[in-house]
Amino acid sequence: MNCISIPDSEVVPMDEIAAGVRGLRIAFVNVFAIMHPDRSWTLIDAGLPFTASAIQNWTKKFNETPPNSILLTHGHFDHASAARDLADAWNLLIYAHPLEAPYLKGQKEYPAPNFAAGGGAMSLLSPLYPRGPVDLGNRLRLFSGEGISTLAELPGWEILHTPGHTPGHVSFFRSRDRCLIAGDAFCTTKPGSFFEAAITQPPELHEPPAYFTSDREAARKSVQLLSELNAMVVAPGHGQPLRGASLPIKLRQLVRCFDEGSGPDKKKTA
Ligand SMILES: [Zn+2]
Ligand SMILES: [Zn+2]
Numbered sequence: 001m002n003c004i005s006i007p008d009s010e011v012v013p014m015d016e017i018a019a020g021v022r023g024l025r026i027a028f029v030n031v032f033a034i035m036h037p038d039r040s041w042t043l044i045d046a047g048l049p050f051t052a053s054a055i056q057n058w059t060k061k062f063n064e065t066p067p068n069s070i071l072l073t074h075g076h077f078d079h080a081s082a083a084r085d086l087a088d089a090w091n092l093l094i095y096a097h098p099l100e101a102p103y104l105k106g107q108k109e110y111p112a113p114n115f116a117a118g119g120g121a122m123s124l125l126s127p128l129y130p131r132g133p134v135d136l137g138n139r140l141r142l143f144s145g146e147g148i149s150t151l152a153e154l155p156g157w158e159i160l161h162t163p164g165h166t167p168g169h170v171s172f173f174r175s176r177d178r179c180l181i182a183g184d185a186f187c188t189t190k191p192g193s194f195f196e197a198a199i200t201q202p203p204e205l206h207e208p209p210a211y212f213t214s215d216r217e218a219a220r221k222s223v224q225l226l227s228e229l230n231a232m233v234v235a236p237g238h239g240q241p242l243r244g245a246s247l248p249i250k251l252r253q254l255v256r257c258f259d260e261g262s263g264p265d266k267k268k269t270a
Helices: 052-060 083-090 098-104 120-128 191-200 216-227 247-259
Strands: 003-005 021-026 029-035 041-044 094-096 140-142 158-161 170-174 179-183 204-206 233-236
Touching: 003 247, 021 052, 021 233, 029 233, 052 083, 083 094, 094 098, 098 140, 204 247, 216 247
Parallel strands: 094 140, 179 233
Antiparallel strands: 003 204, 021 029, 029 041, 158 170, 170 179
16 A cells, blocks of 8 residues: 555644644544634635534634635535535635536536445445535635635635545645645545544555545646645644654655555556
8 A cells, every 4th residue: 555654743733733723523534724813714624414513613612703714625525514504504605616616516426436446444335425416505606716726715825726536626735834734635544444543543644545536647646736835734634634844755755656556546547
């Protein structure tokens, strides 16, 4: 398996990932809150079905006011399912990349999981996972599209189109302290063992979950792009956040793992 070991000393607590950035893990997926200098804040991703109240209770610990918006890395069920409930409760908008829109407007389902790609228990259970379509209705707004964009609600951050895991997957990067919120562009835990990963699995860099990644070559290019940011802090959708000067080198190693085709999903992109 293509993984890059990370020393435990590079794991950072979810409550203080970087200045103004904290996270909450619900079951096996993370959401993040980003505080801004004017005390407004933004929620990144919106978790599993029926987790809206857990997310709301968490945010009350550090801010009594609702966020200024919800931004989605992508529309998979484990990142977008509570978005509509939260947006209705808080009366705000949800932003995503235009290429995710069909999956978030109830128009299209994501491709069926690729069982041949392997992935342990998560893969075996994956037929049970909802693939959408999620319908965010008139709450949904779209980022401006290809390449790098910005949004007034997320000052100081760039929104990078990092497709492959899904067509409209995005990552968020703050150049001031080189903090990267990576969504599912890569994981810091074994994709096959998300359920036990957070507690018992050592931190490791991995490709995104192969059985849900629709375009592995695009996913490789996206990890390459992210490796060139020289991120000092990375906060993934699955696994623990990490901080370390060697993270860019390790991300480049992860790109080479794609190049070597050591992933179980190699033939799919041929
Ligand atoms: Zn995903
Ligand atoms: Zn995910």
